[in-house]
Amino acid sequence: MTATLIPVPLPQQAYSVAISSSLTDIGSLLTNPEIQTTKLGQKMVVVSNPQIWKHYGQTVVDSLEKAGFEVTHCILPAGERYKTPKSVQKIYDHALAQRLERSSTLVALGGGVIGDMTGFAAATWLRGIAVVQIPTSLLAMVDAAIGGKTGVNHPQGKNLIGAFHQPRLVLVDPNTLATLPRREFRAGMAEVIKYGVIWDRELFEELESCDRIDQLRFLAPALLTKILTRSCQAKADVVSQDEKEGGLRAILNYGHTIGHAIESLTHYRTFKHGEAVALGMIAAGHIAVELGLWSTEDLDRQQQLILKAGLPTQLPDDFPSADVADLLLTDKKVKDGKVRFILPTKIGAVTITDQVPKAAIKKSLEPMLSGA
Amino acid sequence: MTATLIPVPLPQQAYSVAISSSLTDIGSLLTNPEIQTTKLGQKMVVVSNPQIWKHYGQTVVDSLEKAGFEVTHCILPAGERYKTPKSVQKIYDHALAQRLERSSTLVALGGGVIGDMTGFAAATWLRGIAVVQIPTSLLAMVDAAIGGKTGVNHPQGKNLIGAFHQPRLVLVDPNTLATLPRREFRAGMAEVIKYGVIWDRELFEELESCDRIDQLRFLAPALLTKILTRSCQAKADVVSQDEKEGGLRAILNYGHTIGHAIESLTHYRTFKHGEAVALGMIAAGHIAVELGLWSTEDLDRQQQLILKAGLPTQLPDDFPSADVADLLLTDKKVKDGKVRFILPTKIGAVTITDQVPKAAIKKSLEPMLSGA
Numbered sequence: 001m002t003a004t005l006i007p008v009p010l011p012q013q014a015y016s017v018a019i020s021s022s023l024t025d026i027g028s029l030l031t032n033p034e035i036q037t038t039k040l041g042q043k044m045v046v047v048s049n050p051q052i053w054k055h056y057g058q059t060v061v062d063s064l065e066k067a068g069f070e071v072t073h074c075i076l077p078a079g080e081r082y083k084t085p086k087s088v089q090k091i092y093d094h095a096l097a098q099r100l101e102r103s104s105t106l107v108a109l110g111g112g113v114i115g116d117m118t119g120f121a122a123a124t125w126l127r128g129i130a131v132v133q134i135p136t137s138l139l140a141m142v143d144a145a146i147g148g149k150t151g152v153n154h155p156q157g158k159n160l161i162g163a164f165h166q167p168r169l170v171l172v173d174p175n176t177l178a179t180l181p182r183r184e185f186r187a188g189m190a191e192v193i194k195y196g197v198i199w200d201r202e203l204f205e206e207l208e209s210c211d212r213i214d215q216l217r218f219l220a221p222a223l224l225t226k227i228l229t230r231s232c233q234a235k236a237d238v239v240s241q242d243e244k245e246g247g248l249r250a251i252l253n254y255g256h257t258i259g260h261a262i263e264s265l266t267h268y269r270t271f272k273h274g275e276a277v278a279l280g281m282i283a284a285g286h287i288a289v290e291l292g293l294w295s296t297e298d299l300d301r302q303q304q305l306i307l308k309a310g311l312p313t314q315l316p317d318d319f320p321s322a323d324v325a326d327l328l329l330t331d332k333k334v335k336d337g338k339v340r341f342i343l344p345t346k347i348g349a350v351t352i353t354d355q356v357p358k359a360a361i362k363k364s365l366e367p368m369l370s371g372a
Numbered sequence: 373m374t375a376t377l378i379p380v381p382l383p384q385q386a387y388s389v390a391i392s393s394s395l396t397d398i399g400s401l402l403t404n405p406e407i408q409t410t411k412l413g414q415k416m417v418v419v420s421n422p423q424i425w426k427h428y429g430q431t432v433v434d435s436l437e438k439a440g441f442e443v444t445h446c447i448l449p450a451g452e453r454y455k456t457p458k459s460v461q462k463i464y465d466h467a468l469a470q471r472l473e474r475s476s477t478l479v480a481l482g483g484g485v486i487g488d489m490t491g492f493a494a495a496t497w498l499r500g501i502a503v504v505q506i507p508t509s510l511l512a513m514v515d516a517a518i519g520g521k522t523g524v525n526h527p528q529g530k531n532l533i534g535a536f537h538q539p540r541l542v543l544v545d546p547n548t549l550a551t552l553p554r555r556e557f558r559a560g561m562a563e564v565i566k567y568g569v570i571w572d573r574e575l576f577e578e579l580e581s582c583d584r585i586d587q588l589r590f591l592a593p594a595l596l597t598k599i600l601t602r603s604c605q606a607k608a609d610v611v612s613q614d615e616k617e618g619g620l621r622a623i624l625n626y627g628h629t630i631g632h633a634i635e636s637l638t639h640y641r642t643f644k645h646g647e648a649v650a651l652g653m654i655a656a657g658h659i660a661v662e663l664g665l666w667s668t669e670d671l672d673r674q675q676q677l678i679l680k681a682g683l684p685t686q687l688p689d690d691f692p693s694a695d696v697a698d699l700l701l702t703d704k705k706v707k708d709g710k711v712r713f714i715l716p717t718k719i720g721a722v723t724i725t726d727q728v729p730k731a732a733i734k735k736s737l738e739p740m741l742s743g744a
Binding site for chain 1: 384457461464468471495496497498499500521522523526528529531532533534535536616701
C-alpha cells in the first residue's frame, strides 16, 4: 500500500483522505488502527450506481471482504434527478433489511450524487452511522467527498435537505477517472482551478504550466496525483478550520453564488455544476475587478485557465441575466437578506463581502453574453 | 420573568432548559444575550398540532412578535402515526415558502411527536438551522425535548430515521400540562420514576412521599415544579456528559429495551410509550433481582410507585412473550448482535450489561402475564 494520507483534523472526528492508485487498498485502510482509531463494525453496505458498480464494485467488495467485513450492496439509478428523498428511502430500506447496527458502515462508491445521498442516509439512519467515501469523479474527489456536506434536492432547490456528517475515510484512486466522461472531467477541473484562485497559488501556476488540462490523457500520472493531492489538501485545510461554514469555509463558494443562479435559471439542463461554477468564477472575477479588489491581469489568467480546461465562458443567447440578482436572494447562503460574495484579491487569496451593488452583479454577466 | 434555568453544557452548543410558569417568557428568553449567546435570526416558524395551537399558539406568537421576531406557523396533524418523512416534508415546504435562512429558527410547540419532527426538520433544512423546544406534554418536558434526539418513524420501526440536533432553548411551562389527557400525564410519570431509579434517589423518595401522582390535580404547583426541575436536571446531567450515547447516556434507556419490544409486539396500539416503559422497568427490575444485582425490596418500591402513578403492570392475555428476546435483536441499540441492558443496582444507580441470558429475559415477563 502506498497511499498518500491527507489529515482532516476535525475536533470531533479526525479522518484522512487517502490518495492511492489502487482501490484494493480500501480493506486495509479501514482496518488499520492508526487510520481508524475507532473500530468499524462488521456490516458494510456499498452504495453505487449501475455504471460505477460494473467497473469497480467487485474490486471494492473483494477488498472489504478480505479485510473481514460482511458486505452487501445497494444500487441506485445514476443522475442528479435521482438525488431525492426517495432514493435515500431505498438506502434506508436496504439498511433495515440488512439489520444495520449503529456500528455499521455505508460506503459511497461513485460521484457526487452517490456520495451526497449515501452521506445523508448515514447521517440520518439510527441518528448517524459511519460513512466511507470512495469518489470516482474529479468533482467528488476534490470537493464533495471531503468535508461532510451531505444532502438531497428538494423539488424547488438543490441540497436544501441535508446534514453535516463527516466520513471515516475518503479514498481517492486517480485510476477511476479513466471511466469518467470527458465533460465531467472538465467540470471537475473548474473546482481545481477554484482552489488555485482562492487558496493555492502554486496549484494555479502548476495548471498554467500544463499544455492541456481538458482531458485526463494529457495529464501524466504523477502530475494528476499532484493536482489531486493539492486540491484535496486545500479542501481539507479549509474545512478543518471551519467545519460548519461559520466563516472561512464560505470561501469554497467562490464562483458558486452566481454559478448556482446560472444553473437554476437554465433549469439545470444547460450546464454541469462545474461549468456553471466556471461561469460564476468569471462573473465574480469581473465584480472583484469592478470593485477595485483584483487586477485585470489576474482576471485574464483565470480566464485563460478556464478556456484551457475546455470549460464554457459564454452564457446562452436567451439567458435571463436580469433575473440573477433577484434569484440570489433565495440562495440558502443568504443571511438577513444580504448576498455574500467571495471575491479574489490575488491568485491564491479571496475576501468575503456582502456589499456588492446590484448593478455590479448585472454588469459582471455582460462579458459572457453573446455579442459581448 | 422568574424562570429557573438548568444548563445543558454541551461543548459545541450549550443551552438552557428554562422552567417557567409563563409561556409569555419565550420572547425575552430568546433575546436575552446571556441565554442566547449567538443571536437568532428574525424569521421563526412555530410548528404545532391543531389542539395545542388552539390553546397556546397565539400566546407564543404574541410573545415572539413582541420580542421582534417575524413569525409564521405550520400546523401538522396530531398523533404518532403522523411522525413520518411526509410530515417533515410539510415543514420543508413551509420553510421554502417562507424563504427561511440559515439563521432562522423552528419553534416546536407540542408533545414528543411535534418536538421530534420539528427537531429533525431543523437538523436537515439547509444542513441545520436553530430549533427551540416548547414541550407541552410531561413526557416531552422531562425527556424528548432535552438532549437533541430528533427523528421520524420508518414504516417498520420507530425513530429509525433521525439525527442529533441540540435545541437553542427548552421552555417548560408546567401550566401547559392542564390540557394534557390524564393517560398521557401518567405515561410521562413513568419517565419521572425512571430518573428516580437510575439517577436521583431523592426524586424517587419525593414521589414516594406523595399521596397520589396519577393526576395533575393531586400535585401542588410547587411540588410539580420541583419534580419537573429534578427530572430535567437528571436528563441534562446525563446528556451533557455523553451527547451522542457513546456510554453513560445509554442509562436513559432503562425500561426501554423491553419496553420497545412490548410496544412493537402489541403494534403500538395497546400501550402508550410511557406505559410500555413502566412495564419494561418492571421486567428490567426482575432481571436485576434474578442476576443478584438488585434487592427485592427496591423492586417492590419501584412496583408501588408505578402502581401509584396509575400505570399498567400487566401484559395483555395474548401477549407473545416468547418473541421478546428475538425481537430485541432488531432494536437499533443492538451492537454486534448483543443486547445491552440497563439494570438497577440500588435506587438512584444502574449498571450496563450485555450479559443477560435469554432465559432471564423470558422469566422477567412472567410476573406481568395474566394469572401470574
